[in-house]
Amino acid sequence: MKGSDVTVSSVSKSFGDFRALKDINLEIRKGEFFSLLGPSGCGKTTLLRVIAGFEDADSGSVSIDEVDVSGLPPDKRHCNTVFQSYALFPHLTVYENVAFSLRIKKMPNRLIKELVTRHLAMVQLEEHADKKPSQLSGGQKQRVAIARALINEPSVLLLDEPLSALDAKLRQHMLMELDAIHDKVGITFIYVTHDQQEALSVSDRIAVMNAGVVLQVGSPQQIYENPASEFVARFIGETNILQGKILTREGSLNTIDADGFGAILIDDETKVVVGDDVVATIRPEKIRISNDRPSGAELNVLHGIVEEPVYSGFQTKYIVRTDTGAKVIIFRQHANWSEGIPDIEWKDEVFLSFSARDMVIVGKSA
Amino acid sequence: MKRNYGPRYSAPQTLWLTLFFAAPLVIIITYSFMKKGLYGGVEHEFSLDAWKSMANPTLLSVFLKTLWVSIVATGITILIAMPCGYSIARSHNQTIRLFLVIVPFWTNFLVRLYAWIAILGNEGFLNQMLRWLGFRESGFQFLYNQGAVILVLVYMYLPYAILPLYSTIDKFDFSLLEAARDLGASKMQSYIKVLLPNIKGGIVTAILFTFIPIFGAYAVPLLIGGKDSYMLGNIIADQITKTRNWPLASAISMAVTLLTAVAVYFFLLKKPKPQHVELDSEVLSGNDALSGEVH
Ligand SMILES: Nc1ncnc2c1ncn2[C@@H]1O[C@H](COP(=O)(O)OP(=O)(O)OP(=O)(O)O)[C@@H](O)[C@H]1O
Ligand SMILES: [Mg+2]
Numbered sequence: 001m002k003g004s005d006v007t008v009s010s011v012s013k014s015f016g017d018f019r020a021l022k023d024i025n026l027e028i029r030k031g032e033f034f035s036l037l038g039p040s041g042c043g044k045t046t047l048l049r050v051i052a053g054f055e056d057a058d059s060g061s062v063s064i065d066e067v068d069v070s071g072l073p074p075d076k077r078h079c080n081t082v083f084q085s086y087a088l089f090p091h092l093t094v095y096e097n098v099a100f101s102l103r104i105k106k107m108p109n110r111l112i113k114e115l116v117t118r119h120l121a122m123v124q125l126e127e128h129a130d131k132k133p134s135q136l137s138g139g140q141k142q143r144v145a146i147a148r149a150l151i152n153e154p155s156v157l158l159l160d161e162p163l164s165a166l167d168a169k170l171r172q173h174m175l176m177e178l179d180a181i182h183d184k185v186g187i188t189f190i191y192v193t194h195d196q197q198e199a200l201s202v203s204d205r206i207a208v209m210n211a212g213v214v215l216q217v218g219s220p221q222q223i224y225e226n227p228a229s230e231f232v233a234r235f236i237g238e239t240n241i242l243q244g245k246i247l248t249r250e251g252s253l254n255t256i257d258a259d260g261f262g263a264i265l266i267d268d269e270t271k272v273v274v275g276d277d278v279v280a281t282i283r284p285e286k287i288r289i290s291n292d293r294p295s296g297a298e299l300n301v302l303h304g305i306v307e308e309p310v311y312s313g314f315q316t317k318y319i320v321r322t323d324t325g326a327k328v329i330i331f332r333q334h335a336n337w338s339e340g341i342p343d344i345e346w347k348d349e350v351f352l353s354f355s356a357r358d359m360v361i362v363g364k365s366a
Numbered sequence: 367m368k369r370n371y372g373p374r375y376s377a378p379q380t381l382w383l384t385l386f387f388a389a390p391l392v393i394i395i396t397y398s399f400m401k402k403g404l405y406g407g408v409e410h411e412f413s414l415d416a417w418k419s420m421a422n423p424t425l426l427s428v429f430l431k432t433l434w435v436s437i438v439a440t441g442i443t444i445l446i447a448m449p450c451g452y453s454i455a456r457s458h459n460q461t462i463r464l465f466l467v468i469v470p471f472w473t474n475f476l477v478r479l480y481a482w483i484a485i486l487g488n489e490g491f492l493n494q495m496l497r498w499l500g501f502r503e504s505g506f507q508f509l510y511n512q513g514a515v516i517l518v519l520v521y522m523y524l525p526y527a528i529l530p531l532y533s534t535i536d537k538f539d540f541s542l543l544e545a546a547r548d549l550g551a552s553k554m555q556s557y558i559k560v561l562l563p564n565i566k567g568g569i570v571t572a573i574l575f576t577f578i579p580i581f582g583a584y585a586v587p588l589l590i591g592g593k594d595s596y597m598l599g600n601i602i603a604d605q606i607t608k609t610r611n612w613p614l615a616s617a618i619s620m621a622v623t624l625l626t627a628v629a630v631y632f633f634l635l636k637k638p639k640p641q642h643v644e645l646d647s648e649v650l651s652g653n654d655a656l657s658g659e660v661h
Binding site for chain 1: 539541542544545546547548549550551552553555559560563564
């Protein structure tokens with residue numbers, strides 16, 4: 001499980017005047033579950049198509065298994081794709097769909113039968129082998145597409161929003177199944193999605209993209225806890241954004257004068273100097289909400305009024321307007337019965353507290 | 367109770383078909399079982415002479431030639447129509463291209479036929495061009511042979527093949543070709559293994575639309591072909607106008623109709639494909655309007 005399996009170097013791609021990919025660089029490791037995450041239209045599909053060979057990059061190169069494949073047609077690349085729309089062959093049965101690449105290779109029938117049976121079993125579709133794709137449910141079609149792509153034993157499997165056509169419940173189920181299949185076959189998965197929850201829950205690493213640019217590559221924890229930019233912070237989960245000027249800096253402990261918040265302590269290694277304008281963020285679940293004023297070292301404490309409590313079963317989301325005028329989002333988990341039902345209600349006066357260490361500087365503002 | 371308006375609404379069509387399709391057919395069937403009149407027409411007397419005299423070697427050889435010409439011309443037409451339909455379906459200005467395919471229909475069939483004579487004739491456009499380019503002064507004999515007949519037949523029926531092929535290819539999901547390439551198929555393999563099976567309905571329709579009219583061709587072999595280009599349509603016409611054997615003409619017509627019907631049955635109706643049947647009938651009704659001219 002070492003070495004780089006897919007390398008994308010300086011890839012750019014334009015459609016007419018529109019620059020869909022701008023100097024993309026990625027190193028995807030062998031066996032990794034790697035996600036491309038970004039909003040609609042940011043170029044995820046285009047990047048996947050460049051890797052698969054359906055689009056030629058204007059500049060830059062792609063290598064798979066340390067072999068430069070730029071310019072090779074899709075059928076000569078050692079990767080297979082699970083298409084967003086499944087793209088199952090409607091004139092062929094499930095069995096023949098899965099067997100397609102083996103028939104192209106002119107493999108003997110006996111071997112085909114063995115392999116197809118094994119792969120249909122892996123995706124639990126043995127009984128459906130003789131059906132046509134039109135007779136299958138969405139989740140079943142998805143599984144045929146996965147089996148069909150995996151039977152070729154590619155070194156990389158490319159998945160373009162494979163679950164987007166499924167309903168929420170099935171999506172969750174298929175995601176776990178995909179994860180299990182990944183563990184079983186051990187090949188590299190490059191998974192395109194615009195759903196941050198999906199990406200966070202199964203990926204080894206995530207590349208967050210926007211407008212044709214890769215903004216940050218890192219583990220789900222890194223991406224979530226240490227977003228490298230305001231965009232990443234906002235795109236992954238809900239968050240509170242603070243903008244302000246550095247007042248003091250001692251070691252990694254900074255004080256900023258944040259718009260609408262006042263003086264806020266931030267413990268962050270990011271290299272900044274006094275006077276810099278910065279953007280910082282604090283996740284809603286890292287803020288404590290209470291009736292009494294809390295105390296502690298390096299603790300930021302704000303006072304405000306609950307504008308909107310939103311109960312959602314496992315947690316309550318509060319929107320609090322601070323005395324200084326800022327709007328803050330707080331998540332409070334309902335951990336167990338002893339904590340009881342939250343005793344904080346609409347219009348209550350509350351204290352908000354969060355540690356300087358949970359604050360993250362995500363960049364300098366222009 | 368819901369009232370069934372079906373019969374009432376379809377009455378005009380039923381009447382039309384009875385008058386102009388069923389009735390002539392019945393007349394032809396009856397004529398084929400009658401005695402031939404001296405100066406054309408028929409004697410109202412039962413006879414199997416016409417059907418018996420069909421078993422003659424000349425007729426058989428013309429039948430085989432007609433079959434051969436029809437197969438070759440249909441084959442060439444489909445081979446040309448396939449890439450045409452494909453490129454129209456994939457182009458960004460489909461309307462203009464479809465318009466160009468349909469434009470020739472605005473000119474009468476016979477006029478277009480004479481245009482070909484003007485192009486291919488001994489003093490025709492093509493020969494003048496070649497002469498101007500320095501080829502032999504006497505010119506080339508392009509007309510009045512089997513090749514010219516096939517060329518013009520292909521030209522005449524090409525739109526009838528392009529339209530149904532275009533309409534099926536247009537509905538084809540092209541990402542399937544990418545999926546095939548992804549799974550290791552070459553470009554050619556992806557067309558053969560994925561495109562062709564999925565546009566089978568359109569191909570069958572295109573073949574029927576070209577093969578059937580070509581099999582009954584009359585004007586093209588008469589005006590473009592030579593003595594050896596006679597097809598069944600010409601034989602039938604001759605039986606009416608020259609030999610004045612109406613029962614034989616009727617019998618040959620009936621035989622051709624029966625053969626075609628049997629062929630269509632095996633080709634089209636034996637294995638009906640729900641999604642294709644619907645599409646075919648759509649194309650059929652669209653083309654009916656176009657085919658109301660002398661062929
Ligand atoms: N063939 C094309 N011609 C012109 N523009 C294109 C083409 N393909 C993609 N684009 C443009 O490139 C941009 C990126 O498209 P892409 O399909 O890669 O987005 P995406 O990130 O996959 O979005 P989504 O999440 O909606 O699938 C879009 O703005 C799109 O309009
Ligand atoms: Mg996409």
